[in-house]
Amino acid sequence: MQSRSVLAALAFAGTLGMLVPAAGEAQTLRGSPSSVERMYRQARSHALPFYRTPGGVQAAAAEGELVRLSGNSNYRVAGVTYPYALATTRTFVQRLAEQYRDVCGEKLVVTSAMRPSSFRLFNSVDKSVHPAGMAVDIRIPARTRCRTWLRQRLLHLESRGVAEATEERRPPHFHVAVFPGPYRRYIGAGGGESKPAARKHEARTERPAPRSTYRVRSGDSLWSIARRHGTSVERLRAANNLTGTRVKPGQTLAIPAR
Numbered sequence: 001m002q003s004r005s006v007l008a009a010l011a012f013a014g015t016l017g018m019l020v021p022a023a024g025e026a027q028t029l030r031g032s033p034s035s036v037e038r039m040y041r042q043a044r045s046h047a048l049p050f051y052r053t054p055g056g057v058q059a060a061a062a063e064g065e066l067v068r069l070s071g072n073s074n075y076r077v078a079g080v081t082y083p084y085a086l087a088t089t090r091t092f093v094q095r096l097a098e099q100y101r102d103v104c105g106e107k108l109v110v111t112s113a114m115r116p117s118s119f120r121l122f123n124s125v126d127k128s129v130h131p132a133g134m135a136v137d138i139r140i141p142a143r144t145r146c147r148t149w150l151r152q153r154l155l156h157l158e159s160r161g162v163a164e165a166t167e168e169r170r171p172p173h174f175h176v177a178v179f180p181g182p183y184r185r186y187i188g189a190g191g192g193e194s195k196p197a198a199r200k201h202e203a204r205t206e207r208p209a210p211r212s213t214y215r216v217r218s219g220d221s222l223w224s225i226a227r228r229h230g231t232s233v234e235r236l237r238a239a240n241n242l243t244g245t246r247v248k249p250g251q252t253l254a255i256p257a258r
């Protein structure tokens with residue numbers, strides 16, 4: 001386990017903004033060394049301890065530094081040995097699951113949460129943030145519509161700089177690391193649970209409404225298309241999984257609802 005003072009120094013560096021990814025930097029769910037690095041830097045910048053042993057996890061849970069993911073009417077945990085995470089990560093799961101259930105009519109499934117570093121999987125990376133309680137793995141939905149919604153939702157949250165997500169193949173899952181500080185700011189001052197009214201409102205406004213499509217003509221830019229449809233470049237990119245800002249004539253774009 002890292003010494004707290006070293007991590008506190010790193011936390012200070014984090015407040016200088018050096019460790020926060022630029023908005024819109026990561027617009028893909030493909031894993032990469034830089035994606036792993038971003039998650040790891042976030043854990044360090046928040047001075048999070050990395051738990052090494054099951055005993056350490058139990059002690060942290062007893063002290064309230066980690067909370068239990070118990071499932072609710074919107075999500076369930078399946079085959080998770082250590083169903084513990086940071087409180088912000090649990091809040092993230094609860095909110096995402098509420099929206100997911102709304103859209104898909106089924107529960108979100110969490111397949112991994114805390115993994116003490118002494119229990120590292122053979123294919124996990126050295127800089128995994130599972131031992132810090134930041135990350136959860138989410139089962140990839142079988143239904144296309146639900147899968148697409150979840151992908152777009154995770155991309156959106158990534159573009160807001162509050163989480164980093166990757167789509168993993170073996171076994172198939174979304175790996176999601178939730179950045180505590182940025183996420184707490186994102187859901188409103190005070191952190192933790194949002195007020196029920198605010199949650200309802202968000203679920204309503206952020207649910208993907210029926211969308212129209214637009215065929216790109218020559219001379220169009222993402223900016224002009226966004227302006228004409230009363231949306232933003234950021235939302236257009238998120239809705240279409242675009243990594244850059246270039247569009248080609250003939251390309252069909254999904255237009256997010258206003």
Ligand SMILES: [Zn+2]
Nearest residue numbers: 135136137175
């Ligand atoms: Zn993972």
